[in-house]
Amino acid sequence: xxARLKVFSGIPQGTVLGPLLFLIYIYINxxxxxxxxxxxxxxxxxxxxxxxxxxxxxxxxxxxxxxxKLHQWTQNWELALNIDKCAVCxxxxxxxxxxxxxxxxxxxxxxxxxxxxxxxxxxxxxxSDHCYDKIKKVHSMLWLIKINFSLLCxxxxxxxxxxxxxxxxxxxxxxxxxxREGLIKDLERVQMRATKLVPGLKKKCYKKRxxxxxxxxxxxxxxxxxxxxxxxxxxxxxxxxxxxxxxxFDTRTRGHTKKLVVRRCRYDVRKYxxxxxxxxxxxxxPDEIISAPSVNTFxxxxxxxxxxxxxxxxxxxx
Numbered sequence: 001x002x003a004r005l006k007v008f009s010g011i012p013q014g015t016v017l018g019p020l021l022f023l024i025y026i027y028i029n030x031x032x033x034x035x036x037x038x039x040x041x042x043x044x045x046x047x048x049x050x051x052x053x054x055x056x057x058x059x060x061x062x063x064x065x066x067x068x069k070l071h072q073w074t075q076n077w078e079l080a081l082n083i084d085k086c087a088v089c090x091x092x093x094x095x096x097x098x099x100x101x102x103x104x105x106x107x108x109x110x111x112x113x114x115x116x117x118x119x120x121x122x123x124x125x126x127x128s129d130h131c132y133d134k135i136k137k138v139h140s141m142l143w144l145i146k147i148n149f150s151l152l153c154x155x156x157x158x159x160x161x162x163x164x165x166x167x168x169x170x171x172x173x174x175x176x177x178x179x180r181e182g183l184i185k186d187l188e189r190v191q192m193r194a195t196k197l198v199p200g201l202k203k204k205c206y207k208k209r210x211x212x213x214x215x216x217x218x219x220x221x222x223x224x225x226x227x228x229x230x231x232x233x234x235x236x237x238x239x240x241x242x243x244x245x246x247x248x249f250d251t252r253t254r255g256h257t258k259k260l261v262v263r264r265c266r267y268d269v270r271k272y273x274x275x276x277x278x279x280x281x282x283x284x285x286p287d288e289i290i291s292a293p294s295v296n297t298f299x300x301x302x303x304x305x306x307x308x309x310x311x312x313x314x315x316x317x318x
Contacts, residue, residue: 038062060099089114127176179272226278256287
């Protein structure tokens with residue numbers, strides 16, 4: 001049986017105890033069941049996103065109806081919504097229907113970009129805002145390293161770079177991996193600038209600096225990360241209840257037995273998405289790598305294979 005008790009105090013935001021007490025305080029896992037089949041609700045801790053395809057006025061009405069049900073659910077559980085933080089963002093190329101949405105008779109503001117779990121999504125899903133935001137942040141951190149470390153040995157630089165800089169440039173890159181040459185070059189220039197901090201390497205070309213520091217290009221790291229994600233998905237490393245992959249394998253005899261079917265797409269936003277863009281790269285790998293028994297073994301075999309093929313330093317002329 002459920003019992004309702006008054007809570008007279010809170011805890012500081014950002015603590016580990018906060019999400020735990022939140023889950024104990026309210027059974028939030030039933031929140032997605034509030035919405036019907038016309039909409040989807042994505043839940044992460046206390047952040048909820050309601051999503052629907054809008055093709056006509058009826059779809060807009062259905063979405064508003066589910067928003068009302070969501071608001072009613074929060075009222076039943078005495079969990080007030082912060083309406084100022086709620087917003088509407090439309091994704092698509094040609095949006096013909098633009099309806100207004102309300103919570104408790106308060107019109108929700110419309111935004112052109114939204115930040116979700118550290119990734120900035122824009123209306124066209126180009127992710128240029130996200131890339132330049134990360135570039136700006138890494139440049140500021142690079143400046144802090146420069147003024148606090150007058151002399152950096154190669155090992156110290158690599159350790160600082162991997163932990164403080166490159167992690168920002170690679171977070172969730174399977175989602176925002178760019179295909180435009182301008183963004184690819186702008187991201188690579190961050191590493192170009194960073195490697196010049198090491199004494200004795202400033203006057204060398206970028207490729208020689210990477211070889212001296214045993215660092216790959218950022219483009220290689222993104223391709224490698226996507227390939228590792230495919231391996232994890234196909235080997236059920238992730239929980240089946242949270243991540244599902246349509247294992248539509250290519251039945252042709254050439255290559256390994258887990259070749260993916262690469263579908264043709266009309267628009268770049270789909271053509272260069274994770275599931276489509278990585279298909280040809282995954283299919284080109286030999287069976288020795290695909291059949292690796294563990295993730296670490298797969299990484300080692302992949303790096304060894306691509307290093308021998310000189311893919312480790314993928315650099316296009318600037």
